[in-house]
Amino acid sequence: MSAFEPVHEAFQAYCDADPTYSAQLAVHVGADRVVDCTGGGAMVPDSLLPVYSSSKGATAVVVALLVQRGQLDLDATVASYWPEFARAGKGSVTVRQLLSHQAGLVGVDGGFTWDELLAHAPLAERLAAQRPFWHPGQAFLYHALTIGTLADELVRRIDGRTVGEALRDDVTAMRGIEVWMGTPSSEDHRVVEAQPPSVDELTAFLAESPGALGGGDDITSQSLPPGNPMEILSRVNDVQLRRVGPPAAGALASARGLASLYASLRHEIGGQPRVLTDDTIAQMSQIQVSGIELGTGLEARFGVIFQAPCSPRWPFGTVRAFGHDGAGGSLAFCDPTHDLAFGYTVQRLPLPGGMDARAVELARVVRQCLR
Numbered sequence: 001m002s003a004f005e006p007v008h009e010a011f012q013a014y015c016d017a018d019p020t021y022s023a024q025l026a027v028h029v030g031a032d033r034v035v036d037c038t039g040g041g042a043m044v045p046d047s048l049l050p051v052y053s054s055s056k057g058a059t060a061v062v063v064a065l066l067v068q069r070g071q072l073d074l075d076a077t078v079a080s081y082w083p084e085f086a087r088a089g090k091g092s093v094t095v096r097q098l099l100s101h102q103a104g105l106v107g108v109d110g111g112f113t114w115d116e117l118l119a120h121a122p123l124a125e126r127l128a129a130q131r132p133f134w135h136p137g138q139a140f141l142y143h144a145l146t147i148g149t150l151a152d153e154l155v156r157r158i159d160g161r162t163v164g165e166a167l168r169d170d171v172t173a174m175r176g177i178e179v180w181m182g183t184p185s186s187e188d189h190r191v192v193e194a195q196p197p198s199v200d201e202l203t204a205f206l207a208e209s210p211g212a213l214g215g216g217d218d219i220t221s222q223s224l225p226p227g228n229p230m231e232i233l234s235r236v237n238d239v240q241l242r243r244v245g246p247p248a249a250g251a252l253a254s255a256r257g258l259a260s261l262y263a264s265l266r267h268e269i270g271g272q273p274r275v276l277t278d279d280t281i282a283q284m285s286q287i288q289v290s291g292i293e294l295g296t297g298l299e300a301r302f303g304v305i306f307q308a309p310c311s312p313r314w315p316f317g318t319v320r321a322f323g324h325d326g327a328g329g330s331l332a333f334c335d336p337t338h339d340l341a342f343g344y345t346v347q348r349l350p351l352p353g354g355m356d357a358r359a360v361e362l363a364r365v366v367r368q369c370l371r
Contacts, residue, residue, distance in 0.1 A: 148248025
């Protein structure tokens with residue numbers, strides 16, 4: 001019997017308990033894939049799903065490569081790479097602050113549209129001109145979509161490519177890793193669309209937990225384009241968004257791809273050398289902010305773009321773990337303590353969104369198997 005049989009049993013139990021459950025799970029220990037589970041619906045191991053904000057982990061890898069090559073200094077000012085960013089009192093904002101949700105640029109005055117997000121330049125220009133919503137470095141709040149635009153503009157200024165192009169050219173294509181940020185039409189036959197909750201489910205949830213999905217006029221409402229929660233959660237199925245692949249939330253991936261991506265940071269995958277050094281990983285995963293987010297009252301913890309575990313909200317690994325979840329329930333991370341890389345996708349969004357509790361439990365079972 002495999003040492004990881006309890007993981008397979010736990011995954012199968014979820015499939016048996018819920019006929020609507022459709023998910024993938026992949027786990028690497030070192031360079032070796034030790035768990036590979038698929039179940040439910042039309043899902044197969046190489047199905048590609050929208051992974052919402054798990055995209056940010058892939059974006060962080062591209063940024064990490066610039067840091068590793070000496071092209072990007074986390075403690076330099078953003079304006080030293082992007083001069084227009086110095087407007088509206090932002091001349092002293094550092095890259096480290098920008099990429100750890102401290103810059104006060106969760107949105108722009110008057111809001112922004114999906115078209116601006118997908119076109120990139122219009123939103124990047126507005127963010128460069130925007131006065132921060134708080135004094136940078138004095139508080140933090142999750143920049144749900146704008147952190148992708150901000151990181152992408154930095155990468156373009158330094159490297160000349162988009163985040164998606166750099167990810168493909170420098171990391172995924174040569175290693176056969178199925179994480180796409182800008183998914184070509186040739187892969188459409190493998191796409192399994194995300195399933196947001198039904199209108200009835202969403203209505204019942206919001207009746208019990210008003211405000212749980214944002215909205216209103218407070219600072220958190222600035223972080224997303226206007227629209228009702230169903231429209232926003234369904235947007236990842238839009239073909240134009242799939243083609244563009246906004247770095248904050250536009251990637252498509254399989255669980256195998258997510259796990260392989262995180263495994264490749266520390267190990268040879270696909271005959272190619274590891275992507276990052278231990279020093280680069282330490283710089284990117286070191287906790288930059290920890291505590292209660294401005295405006296949400298929720299505890300959060302971030303490195304440079306990467307999420308870090310915190311209980312009870314994000315209990316996905318040990319103190320050295322780093323990765324990112326997605327609103328649709330996906331979860332992907334590396335945990336150097338156990339030499340573990342984990343990827344999980346799920347088709348049906350679990351309310352209120354964010355990492356699926358089943359993924360957290362599966363990760364716990366994996367760690368138990370390693371003891």
